Amino acid sequence: MSSVVVIDYGMGNLHSIAKALQHADSGVEVRISADPQVIAQADRVVFPGVGAMRDCMQALHDTGLAEVIQQVAVSKPLLGICLGMQALLTDSEEGGKTACLNLFPGHVRRFADNLTDANGQRLKIPHMGWNQVQQLNHPLWRGIPQNSRFYFVHSYYAVPDKAEHTIATSEYPYPFTCAIARDNVFAVQFHPEKSQSVGLQLLQNFLSWDGSC
Amino acid sequence: MSLAKRIIPCLDVDNGRVVKGVKFVDIRDAGDPVEIARRYDREGADEITFLDITATHDDRDTIVHVVEQVASEVFIPLTVGGGIRKLDDIRRMLNAGADKVGINSAAVFNPEFVQQAAEKFGSQCIVVAIDAKKVSGDGEPPRWEIFTHGGRKPTGINAVEWAIKMQNFGAGEILLTSMDRDGTKSGFDLPLTRAISEAVNIPVIASGGVGNLDHLADGIIDGKADAVLAASIFHFAEYSIEQAKRHLQARGIEVRL
Numbered sequence: 065m066s067s068v069v070v071i072d073y074g075m076g077n078l079h080s081i082a083k084a085l086q087h088a089d090s091g092v093e094v095r096i097s098a099d100p101q102v103i104a105q106a107d108r109v110v111f112p113g114v115g116a117m118r119d120c121m122q123a124l125h126d127t128g129l130a131e132v133i134q135q136v137a138v139s140k141p142l143l144g145i146c147l148g149m150q151a152l153l154t155d156s157e158e159g160g161k162t163a164c165l166n167l168f169p170g171h172v173r174r175f176a177d178n179l180t181d182a183n184g185q186r187l188k189i190p191h192m193g194w195n196q197v198q199q200l201n202h203p204l205w206r207g208i209p210q211n212s213r214f215y216f217v218h219s220y221y222a223v224p225d226k227a228e229h230t231i232a233t234s235e236y237p238y239p240f241t242c243a244i245a246r247d248n249v250f251a252v253q254f255h256p257e258k259s260q261s262v263g264l265q266l267l268q269n270f271l272s273w274d275g276s277c
Numbered sequence: 278m279s280l281a282k283r284i285i286p287c288l289d290v291d292n293g294r295v296v297k298g299v300k301f302v303d304i305r306d307a308g309d310p311v312e313i314a315r316r317y318d319r320e321g322a323d324e325i326t327f328l329d330i331t332a333t334h335d336d337r338d339t340i341v342h343v344v345e346q347v348a349s350e351v352f353i354p355l356t357v358g359g360g361i362r363k364l365d366d367i368r369r370m371l372n373a374g375a376d377k378v379g380i381n382s383a384a385v386f387n388p389e390f391v392q393q394a395a396e397k398f399g400s401q402c403i404v405v406a407i408d409a410k411k412v413s414g415d416g417e418p419p420r421w422e423i424f425t426h427g428g429r430k431p432t433g434i435n436a437v438e439w440a441i442k443m444q445n446f447g448a449g450e451i452l453l454t455s456m457d458r459d460g461t462k463s464g465f466d467l468p469l470t471r472a473i474s475e476a477v478n479i480p481v482i483a484s485g486g487v488g489n490l491d492h493l494a495d496g497i498i499d500g501k502a503d504a505v506l507a508a509s510i511f512h513f514a515e516y517s518i519e520q521a522k523r524h525l526q527a528r529g530i531e532v533r534l
Contacts, residue, residue, distance in 0.1 A: 077371040077402070083349050115399040177478065181279055188480045188503055190401060190449060194281045194323055194533040213281060213533045215354060217401045217449075235279055258354050258376060260318070 067093040068271060069106035071133070073123045074098075075113045075147065084257035085110065088267035100132045108271065109136045111251075113147030117172070117220070118159035120147050130165060137167050137249050141275040144251030149244065150222055152251055158220050168244055170224035181237055190219045191236045197243070197254065199232045202277065204250050204269045212262040214254035216242070221253060248275030281533040282497050283323035283504035284521055285356075285482060286511045288313060291330050293339040297509050307512040311346045317511065318351040320518035323533060325351065326379070326452075326506060329359030341373045348374020358406055358452070367394055371402065379452055381406040382425050385432060388446060395447025404482075405448040409436035409469060410456040421469050428456030436469070437476050444477045451477060452506065455485040462488025462509075470500030482506050490516060490524040497530050 068085055070078050078096050085094045095102060103109055111133060113120055124130040136142050137152075144152050156162045156172035164172070179187040194213040199205040221240045224230055231250070232243035242253040250270065256263035288295045288310050295307040307313065314325050325347070329340040337360055344357055357370045358379025367378050384391050384405050395403045408428060413420040421436035440451055453473050455466035465483045474481040483502035487493060487510055496502045510516050522532040 077376070077398075079372060079374050080348065080352075080376060083374060084352050087350065087352065114401055185501060186475070186478075187280075189478055190480070191280065192401075192450065192480050193283050193504070195279065216280075237279065258352060260353050264352060 065091065065093050066107045066271070067095065067105075068108040068110060069103050070094070070096045070110045070112060071103060071129060072096050072098045073113075073120075073127050073129050075115050075120050075123055077114070078112060081110060081112050081145065081257040084264060085267055085271065088264045089271045092271050098127060098129065100128060103129075103132050103136065106140075108141040108143070108273075109133075110143045110145065110270075111148035111151070112145045113151065115147060116159055117147065117150060117156040117162045117164070120151055121162055121164060124151070124165075133165060134167070138247075140248060141270065141273050142249045142251075143270050144249070145257070146218060146253060146255060149251035149253050150220060152244070152249070153222050153224065156220060167249065168222075168224050168229050168246065169226060170222060170229070172220050172222050174220050175236065179237055187237060190217050192217045194259075195234045195236065195254075197232050197234050199243075200230065202231045202245055202250070204245075204266060204273060205232075206269050207265050208262050214242075214252075214256065214259040214263060216254045218253055245277070247277070279531055281323070281531050282502075282525065283482075284493065284518055284525070284532070285324045285326050285504055285506040286317045286322050286518060287326040287328055287484070287506050287508040288512075289328050289330050289508060290340055290343060292336050293343060295512060296330070297512065310343045313512065314347045314351055317518055318353060321522060321533065322353065322518045323504070324354040324356060326356040326358065328379070329357065331360070341369060344370060344373040344375050356404055358404070362390075364393060364397055367398055367402075371398065377402045377404050377450070379404045379406045381408065384443065385423060385425055385434070388442065391443060391446040391448055395449070400447045400449035403448050404450045404452050405443040406452040406454065407436060407440060407443070407473070408454050408456050409466075411466070411469070419468055419472070421472070424456050428459070437472050440473045440477050444479050448479060450480045450482065452482045452484060453502075458486025459484075461486050464488065464492040465496040465500055465502075465505075467495060467500045470496060470502050474501040474503070480504060490521050493521055494525050494528040494530060497525065498528065
């Protein structure tokens, strides 16, 4: 039986993601853990997160999990979600300037205030709800129609330095990177665990992914 | 190609059963919340909101079980409101599988609670529910006030100012209910919805008064709401969620289909 661990570093509610992983593949052992050893032994690792980046990085350093994630990122399939995606970049402008894990060179920026859509209606922050995702070629998109809608809730977005790291974009109102990937690491800004069938499909793809592109 | 407007069916749950809105005299049993949530998910609901109207504290565990059950098979955002007064209430709901909680009267009696909740759990899961009623007379500039106790007790608080304050205190979203319209099936209070939606930078969910599908579209187009919430029109299968979405789409609104 293959196993997946959802990293618990005290940031947010991990039950949703654990339940969705179990539902996506009932044959996988799903655990929520903060134990570096459990994480080291798992076949796959999910790095979720909600809340503020400064608290997130503080918690990762306090628990020693920052180092663990660095190791996972070079050894087995890793899925970052929401804040867990943003934390993979170099730094974030949230909370002044917060240094992140630097697995993907680039920055995390806030959506500008007072943006409007094509009809002149103000775009609210956070960007909350179901938005379309334009995917680029990657095995984790298998079985998911192009431009499917996923559930987002965030005020900051990733701006990777290298164009080849962007594996999907969305628009609010301008295109922004909503998924990044390299080698065995894949990370998304939206919440697959809250994106109904397309989200479950993505999780299922992750649970059978060997980490190759 | 942009963010879809959301349709959110709301289930008023009393002791583990879905009932028709609180303001209706004739409370009609609409069924099992888990079954209804499943149906809404199949029909394409963008989120589901549970409003626990159970009167006694002891029976509150029932809603936790409902959320647990729904969360293990329905993978869209779930919000739970009603009786959220302490940080521990929030933690319990999130652990059961809720993604957001609605804070209503506790915010009015203790606004700092919203601040503490947002700091502890993140703004993304804090929905502040505002029950407002028009208090200005004909010919006067419109003014709405916050009411508590199901719309019976005025507080003297200006609804627009309150919404801004709640945003500044860390609310991630506002669920706005017109107590004048709730249960009337005559449509949202559009000037109220618009006033609040234009005053804040966070998403606003319009609620109270939906009787037909045009009301939903009006809330978005004229009320500038980011999402619309309705209860009774969906419970008794008067309209399906999918039908509602097709209707919004026909009126030029972007939806998830």
